[in-house]
Amino acid sequence: MGRAPCCDKANVKRGPWSAEEDTKLKQFIERYGIGGNWITLPHKAGLKRCGKSCRLRWLNYLRxxxxxxxxxxxxDRIICSLYATIGSRWSIIAAQLPGRTDNDIKNYWNTKLKKKLLGINSQRKSTATANHHQQQHQSQYQQPQLLSGLDSSCLPTVATPSQDLFISSFLNNQYDQMSFGRVERSCSSSDLIFESYLYGELGQAPPLEHSYEEIKNLINTSTNNVAGADAYCTSHDDHCRT
DNA sequence: AAACCACACAACCGCCGTACC
DNA sequence: AGGTACGGCGGTTGTGTGGTT
Known part of the structure; x- marks a missing residue:
């Protein structure tokens, strides 16, 4: 038997929030606070919304x-650095970026930063299709824009059994537990640093222990290797094939 | 001008951990 | 100790917008 739903889905409004709903929620929270219970908040605030929806709206937009x-x-650099270290722990990454939400960062990564890393210009599908071969050529020789400009001191050291595998995993967010486990475990960065992330004791991205020069160099040639293995991301759907 | 398409971002879903009874 | 309710998280989906054909 599953859990009872948090709200009566038939009687709650869904979809985009109106300005009026935003105002109601904002004014209520500013006046009374969250009150320790998101589930009852919408009723008290006169909103026909699920408590979870109110929480999300407040945390991601109205705060x-x-x-x-x-x-x-x-x-960008902080996100890349942390992503390389801990993977898609968006809430932890968000904790290092004041004013940014996990949802924000997640969307930014999925829609822009990943492509930026790959050095793929946002091009229309039609163009991409028409110029498929040309793009393959570009992806082989174009330096990833972001990493090529990275200060190596901001990058973590990651020791993996296969550096090529790490590169493609880093770019595609496809960590394989069977092959090299979660990245933070295979990192030479200590668990202490990871704990620091968790508990937010660091006001900024912590100094990482070693240069990432080696990985950076590999990144510079990674698209070559990755494309050579036919494991590249298409420009239109973010899905990577191997 | 209309249809189509891709992108960006907001919102939802379902699972997990934890506090409380 | 077990069940329940809730908050939080990451992944996924939906929707609006703007560019292209």
Whole structure:
């Protein structure tokens, strides 16, 4: 038997929030706080929404300290560095970027940063199809824009059985537990550092122990290797094939 | 001008850990 | 000790928008 649903789905509004709902939620929380219970909050606030939906709306959009707009290069670097170390632990990554939410970072990674790493310009599918061979050529010789500009000090050291495998995994977020386990476990970075992330004791991305020069160099040639193995991301669907 | 397509981002879903009874 | 309710998380889906054909 599964758990009881958190709300009566038939009687709650779903989909995009209206300005009026935003105002109601914001004013209620500013006046009374969350009150320790998201499930009862919508009823108290006069909203026909699921408590979880209210929580998400507040945390990801309405909170006063939310930072909207473009990610800076520094933020890019921090995200890349942490992603390489701990994988898709968005909440932990978000904890290192004040004003950014896990959802924000996750979306940013999936839609922009991953492509930026791959050095793929956002091109229309039709163009991509028409220029498929040309793109393959570009992906082989074009340096990944982000990593080529990275300060190696911001990058973690990662020791994996196969560096090529790491590169493609890093780019595609496909960590394989059977082959090399979770990345933070195979890192030479200590568990202590990882714990620091967890408990938010560091106000900024911690100094990482070693240079990532080797990985950086590999990244520079990775698209060559990856494309050579026919394991590249298509420009239109983010799905990587091997 | 309309249809189509891809992208960006908001929102939802389902699972997990934990606190509480 | 076991069950329940809740918060939090990551993955996925839905929707609006703008560009292209």
């Amino acid at each position: 006063p300290d939310i930072k909207h707009g473009e990610f800076s290069d520094d933020e």
